[in-house]
Amino acid sequence: MPDLLAARSQMAVSLAFHIVFAVIGIAMPLMMVLAERRWQVTGHAIYLDLAKRWARGTAILFAVGAVSGTVLSFELGLLWPEFMRFAGPIIGMPFSLEGFAFFTEAIFLGIYLYGWDLIPRPAHLAAGGVVALSGAASGIFVVIANAWMNTPTGFELAQGHAVNVDPIAAMASPAALSQTIHMTLAAYAATGFAVAGIHAFLLLKDRANAFHRRALVIALLVGAPAAVLQPISGDLSARHLARHQPVKLAAAEALFETRAGAPLTLGGWPDVERRQTRLAIDVPYGLSLLAFHDPGAVVKGLDAAPRDEWPNVPAVHLAFQLMVALGTYLALVALWTGWRAWRGADLAHNTWLLRAIALGAPMGFIAVEAGWMVTELGRQPWVIYGVLKTADAVTPMPGLIVPFLAFTLLYCFLGVIVAWLLYRQIIRSPDIPEWRGFYMPPAGRGNRKAEG
Template sequence: MSDLFAARSQMAMSLAFHIVFASAGIAMPVLMAVAEALWLRQGDEAGRALARRWAKGTAILFAVGAVSGTVLSFELGLLWPAFMAFAGPVFGMPFALEGFAFFVEAIFLGVYLYGWDRVSPRAHWLAGAMVALSGTLSGIFVVIANAWMNTPAGFRLEGGRVVEVEPLAAMANSAALSEALHMTLAAFAAVGFAVAAIHAHRLRREPRNLFHRRAVAIALTVGGTAALLQPLSGDLSARVVARSQPAKLAALEGQFETERGAPLRIGGWPDEAARRTRYAVEIPYGLSLLAFHDPHAEVRGLDEFARADRPPVAVVHVAFQVMVACGAAMALTALVGAGLFLRRRRLPDAAWYLRLVTLTGPLGFVAMEAGWTVTEVGRQPWIVQGVMRTSEAVTPMPHLAFPFVSFTILYLFLAAVVIVLLRRQVFASPRLGADAAAEKG
C-alpha cells in the first residue's frame, strides 16, 4: 500500500465514519425537540418518553461524533500538511465559525442531557432547539469548506504563492449553497428514515405501542419531508457540478465522448479501456436536459481531459447510481406515506407499509456515503480542484498504513459498541414502571 493511498484511505474512512455521527448530531435534536414539544403542549406521555430515550441515543452518538470530528480536524494536517499550509488561511474561515457553532451545540447538549431537573421545562426545550440549530449550522460551515475544495475561490496564485486572499469570497464559492443544502437535507432524510425504520420494525410486532407509533410519526415526517425535497437540491448540485467540474460530471455519468444532446445513463459499467459505458439504460437527451436544462446542450466527455487529470470513472459512476437509486426509493416511500396519510388522516400503519419503511431505513446512510464518494473521488486527482494535486499535499511521514489500520480497527470497535448500546438503551420498548426510574439518568 503506497503512503498516498494509505493517507487517502484513512481520510476516507474517517470521513465515512464521522458523517454518520455528525448527521445524527444534526437531526436527532430536531426529533427530540418535536417529541418534547408534544409533551409540553399536549401532555403526551409518549412524547416525553421518546424525548428522553432519543436524548440518550443522541448523547452516545454526539460523543462519538465530537471525538471523531476532532480526529478529522487534526488529520487535515497530519495527512495533508502541504494542503493546509496553502489552503488553511483561504478556506479556514468556515471552520472558525464552525468552532463557535460547535461550542453552542456542546454547551446546550450538556444542558439538555443533564438539565432535565435543573432548568425549567421551557428552558430545557429551548436548549434542545439551540442544539438543533447550532448542529445544523456547524454542518453547513464544514460543508462550505469542502465546497471550496471543489470550486476554489477568494485568492489568486502568483508564481506559486497565494495572494489577495479574501476568506469571505472563498466562503461564497459556487458550490457552497448547493452542497450545504444537499448535505443538510441528506442528514435529516437519513436520520429520519433510519429512526423511523427501527421503530416501524418494533411497531409491526407491537401494533398498539404508543411509544413506537409516535416515534414513527415524528421521524417519518422529518425524514420524509427531507427525502421529498432532496431531488430538487440534487438537481441544483448537478448543475453546479456540470458548470464547475466537467470532469467530475463526465465521470459520474460515464460520459467518455463530448456530445450534444447527451443521454442519461442509468446503471451500467464504465469500461475505461474501451472508452464507453456498457450495459446502461440510456434515456436520450436526458443528461443534457438535466445538467444544463437544455436537451441540445454540449456535455464534455472524459476524452477532453488528460489521463492524469481524470478521476477514477467506475467508482464515481457506480457510487452516483447507488446514491440516486437510494434517494429515489426514499422519496417514493415518503410519497406513498404522504398519500396514505392524506387519505385516512392517520399514521400509515399497515404492516406492508411499515415493512417498506423498515427496508428503506438504511438507504439514507448508504446514499450519503455514496454521495461523499462521488464528491471526493470525483474531484481526484485534485485535492483543490485545478489548483493542487492530492499527491502534492500528502505528508512526508512514512508507514502511513499503520495509522490507517489502527484507526480502522478503533472505529470498527466503536461502531460495534454503539450499535449494541443503541439497541439496548434507546430503541427497546419501554418497560412499564421500570423505565420511569431508569430514565432519570
C-alpha cells in the same frame, strides 16, 4: 500499501465514520425537541420517554461525533500538511465558525442532557432548540469548506503561492449553495428514515405498540419532507456540476465524449480503456435535459480533461447511481406516506407501507456515504480542484499504513459498541404495560420518571 493510498484510506475511513455521527447530530436533536414539545403540549409521558431516549441517543452519538471530528481536524495536519499550509488562511474561516457552532452545541447539549430537573421547562426546550440549530450550522460550515475544495475561489496564484486572499469570497464559492442544501437535507432524510424504519420494523411485529407509533410519526415528520425535497436539490447540484465541475459530472454519468444531446446513462460498467459503458440503459437527451434543462445542450465528457486527470470512473459512476437510486426510493416512500397521511389513513395499519419504510432504514446513510464518494473521488486527482494535487499535499512521513490500520481498528471497535448501546438505550421497547396497548395513556403531566 503506498503512503499516498494509506493516507487517503485513513482520511476516507475517518470521514465515512464521522459523517454518520455528524448527520445524526444534525437531525436527532430536532426529533428530540419535537418529542419534548409534544410532551409539554399533551402531557403524555410517552413523549417524555421518547424525548429522553432520543436525548440519550444524541448524547452517545454526539460524543463519538465530537471525538471523531477532533480526529479529522488533526488529520488535516497529520496527513495533508501541504494542503493546510496552502488552504488554511483561505478556508480556515468556515472552520473557525464551525468551531463556534460546535462549541454552542456542546454547551447546550450539556444543559439539555443534565438539566431536566434544574432549569425551567421553556428554557430546557429552548436549549434543545439551540442544539438542533447549532448542529445544522456546524454541518453547513464544514460543507462550505469542502465546497471550496471543489470550486476554489477567493485567491490568486503566483508561483504556487496564494496571493490576494479573500476568505469571504472563498466561503461564497460556486459549489457552496448547492452542496450545503444537499447535505443538510440528506442529514434530515437519512436520520429520519433510519429511525422511522426501525420503529416501522418493530411495529410490524407489535402493531398496537403506542410507543413505536409516536416515534414513527415524529421521525417521519423530520425525514419525509427532506426526502421529497432532495431530488430537487439534486437537480440543482447536477446543474452546478455541469458548469463548474464537468469532469466530476462526466465520471458520475460515465460520459466519455463531449457531445450535444447527451443521454442519461443508467447502471452499467464503465470500461475506461475502451471509453464506453457496457450493460447500461441510455435515456436519450436525458443528461442534457438534467444538466442544462435543454435537450440539445452540450455536456462536457471525460475527454475534456487529460487522461491523467480523470478520477476513478467506475467507482464514481457506481456511487452516483447508488445514491440516486436510494434517494429516489426514499422520495417515493415519503410521497406515499404523505399521501396516506393526508387521506387520514392510519399508517401503523398499512403493512406494505410499514415494510417499505422499514426497508428504507439503512438507505439514507448508504446514500450519504455514496454521495461523499462521488464528491471526493470525483475530484481526484486534485485535493483543490485544478490547483493542488492530492499527491502533492500528503505528508512526507513514511509508514502511513500503521496509523491507517490503527484508526480503522479503533473505529470498527467503536462502531460495534455504539450499535450495541443504541439498541439497549433507545430502540428496545419500553417495559411499561400501559404503553403496550393501542390507546394513549391518560395525561400524566410528566411527573413520572420514565427511565428504562
